[in-house]
Amino acid sequence: MRINRAAIxxxxxxxxxxxxxxxxxxxxxxxxxxxxASVETAIAAAAATLRDLQAFGLVEDADRAIELIRPAASLxxxxxxxxxxxxxxxxxxxxxxxxxxxxxxAAEAEAIVSSSCSSLDPAEIFEGVANPRRCIVxxxxxxxxxxxxxxxxxxxxxxxxxxxxxxxxxxxLGQVPVVIRKFVFGYVANRLQAAVLDEAMSLVGDxxxxxxxxxxxxxxxxxxxxxxxxPFETADLNADEGVAGxxxxxxxxxxxxGADLGVARPWGEDALRQVIAARRRIVPLEGLQEKREWRDLxxxxxxxxxxxxxxxxxxTQKEKRS
Amino acid sequence: MRINRAAIxxxxxxxxxxxxxxxxxxxxxxxxxxxxASVETAIAAAAATLRDLQAFGLVEDADRAIELIRPAASLxxxxxxxxxxxxxxxxxxxxxxxxxxxxxxAAEAEAIVSSSCSSLDPAEIFEGVANPRRCIVxxxxxxxxxxxxxxxxxxxxxxxxxxxxxxxxxxxLGQVPVVIRKFVFGYVANRLQAAVLDEAMSLVGDxxxxxxxxxxxxxxxxxxxxxxxxPFETADLNADEGVAGxxxxxxxxxxxxGADLGVARPWGEDALRQVIAARRRIVPLEGLQEKREWRDLxxxxxxxxxxxxxxxxxxTQKEKRS
Numbered sequence: 001m002r003i004n005r006a007a008i009x010x011x012x013x014x015x016x017x018x019x020x021x022x023x024x025x026x027x028x029x030x031x032x033x034x035x036x037a038s039v040e041t042a043i044a045a046a047a048a049t050l051r052d053l054q055a056f057g058l059v060e061d062a063d064r065a066i067e068l069i070r071p072a073a074s075l076x077x078x079x080x081x082x083x084x085x086x087x088x089x090x091x092x093x094x095x096x097x098x099x100x101x102x103x104x105x106a107a108e109a110e111a112i113v114s115s116s117c118s119s120l121d122p123a124e125i126f127e128g129v130a131n132p133r134r135c136i137v138x139x140x141x142x143x144x145x146x147x148x149x150x151x152x153x154x155x156x157x158x159x160x161x162x163x164x165x166x167x168x169x170x171x172x173l174g175q176v177p178v179v180i181r182k183f184v185f186g187y188v189a190n191r192l193q194a195a196v197l198d199e200a201m202s203l204v205g206d207x208x209x210x211x212x213x214x215x216x217x218x219x220x221x222x223x224x225x226x227x228x229x230x231p232f233e234t235a236d237l238n239a240d241e242g243v244a245g246x247x248x249x250x251x252x253x254x255x256x257x258g259a260d261l262g263v264a265r266p267w268g269e270d271a272l273r274q275v276i277a278a279r280r281r282i283v284p285l286e287g288l289q290e291k292r293e294w295r296d297l298x299x300x301x302x303x304x305x306x307x308x309x310x311x312x313x314x315x316t317q318k319e320k321r322s
Numbered sequence: 323m324r325i326n327r328a329a330i331x332x333x334x335x336x337x338x339x340x341x342x343x344x345x346x347x348x349x350x351x352x353x354x355x356x357x358x359a360s361v362e363t364a365i366a367a368a369a370a371t372l373r374d375l376q377a378f379g380l381v382e383d384a385d386r387a388i389e390l391i392r393p394a395a396s397l398x399x400x401x402x403x404x405x406x407x408x409x410x411x412x413x414x415x416x417x418x419x420x421x422x423x424x425x426x427x428a429a430e431a432e433a434i435v436s437s438s439c440s441s442l443d444p445a446e447i448f449e450g451v452a453n454p455r456r457c458i459v460x461x462x463x464x465x466x467x468x469x470x471x472x473x474x475x476x477x478x479x480x481x482x483x484x485x486x487x488x489x490x491x492x493x494x495l496g497q498v499p500v501v502i503r504k505f506v507f508g509y510v511a512n513r514l515q516a517a518v519l520d521e522a523m524s525l526v527g528d529x530x531x532x533x534x535x536x537x538x539x540x541x542x543x544x545x546x547x548x549x550x551x552x553p554f555e556t557a558d559l560n561a562d563e564g565v566a567g568x569x570x571x572x573x574x575x576x577x578x579x580g581a582d583l584g585v586a587r588p589w590g591e592d593a594l595r596q597v598i599a600a601r602r603r604i605v606p607l608e609g610l611q612e613k614r615e616w617r618d619l620x621x622x623x624x625x626x627x628x629x630x631x632x633x634x635x636x637x638t639q640k641e642k643r644s
Contacts, residue, residue: 149538184525185578185579186575186582188536189544191579192521194580195518197554198576198580200552200553200554207504208510213500218514219549219552225617229545231519232533232537237610242598242610253441253516254519257512258587260507260513263517263585265580272565272569275565276565276566276569285563292559298550
């Protein structure tokens, strides 16, 4: 899907994350917010991100991309000629409903109206729109230039073609779309994150393992595989007959562990106290910002120089022996 | 903990995985199995691994390390002078009990008796040993030269000093030990893996997402953080007041998602069928071996050239603008 102009409505954390993605793809992007000062801040942040991306070789000409970003004083000015509208107002059903109805009413006839949500049911927020067929939910991860995943959720009335075109556009923006066909609480990625974090809290609360050691269980084994293979691919490569063989061998264990997990248990006060104390021993609060910059650099490095994209190849027998 | 000689008892998949770790640390390692042919195969596999490690700059002199590996025809010959015994016989309570009692009876007075288990309760398998104070469980991940994590589980009678010395030895071997203080079904890493895989199966079975898209939810967001940060560190960096602030903001959502997870549900036939079909479309069974070699190369690459250890640093403002 090739478009020339997009509109971002709402320029808070989520809205401003979208801006550099459109601009680096060569798409003119108009940014509108009920607070004009927020638009200025958002555009400045997007420009800084584009310069970071250029420094890592991920954008050719940041200045040219920055020129494509325009503030829009009025909603009508933002929507004029926009082929894709990315709504990014606060995550409240009433707010979303009101804004989406307004956007759907004012947008160009062929435009797609996309809502940035991380938890709401598309059926609920699109209830009041006149043209549900062009409305869709896209859930980015923050910040999106470091986190390629976008969860795409059609509502009950969304055209299949809008799902296809939105997914194609997300790819043009450099993102990786996945389609969520049925609303579930937390969507998918946050459910998987909750599965891990809830069990982690439960294990610490039960005195099974220390918080620092729990983190090592991820980084020193599971996480280094999950950086480039999902859980199904991991299982598929771990048995002779692929995932069918893996299931024959381990399915019962997985079901039994599943039944024993503490995921639905509340985050105990004691567990939380232990995790907080452990983390503050590792990094004091005033060191967190530096640590965040470290994290973002490593994520950028993984995009600029992906694992497996460095020309490595199997060694020949001769090389092995030399 | 500096030792000169170790014994590996049992040379199947797990036993043979331990051999190169001891040898590359400069420790003489004697390998015994009731099947002498298995010992020969294991030593050849260990030698190949050491040459691979050398090719990636992770072992200086593979040949010197290989010289430290000796087959032992008798159990007594393996145990003589061994300061650390790594039992790696099949994972059955009766087998483990019998072999561990025998090893404990014949080992040097000061030796540590370590059992490779992935699921058994240390209290059960050490029930019959005369000296429970020196007995401990160590759970490696396969293959251990690519997966640094080792779960260390003391039994009810294990000396704290043995926990400390075993953990120190694991570090000398180049591994990353974590201590599991209380037996839980699946230990820790496999519980976290089950939390993810069980929920993944449940989501596919419920028609929420396709298997290929589910894998992308991990590799394109969660997994790339988990390659270098555990779930607690991830949460800690994601809120202004660290994990305390994160909890104040998201705890309720995590508990609610936890209560909604499908982790205890059986792996539905339909879900499994979908996952198998999706994987076979991506890689036919006959392509799996090549894919495994790809996986192992990427894991090796992550060890040889870890993320964040490539001299990257924050860009200066000037560089950002240049």
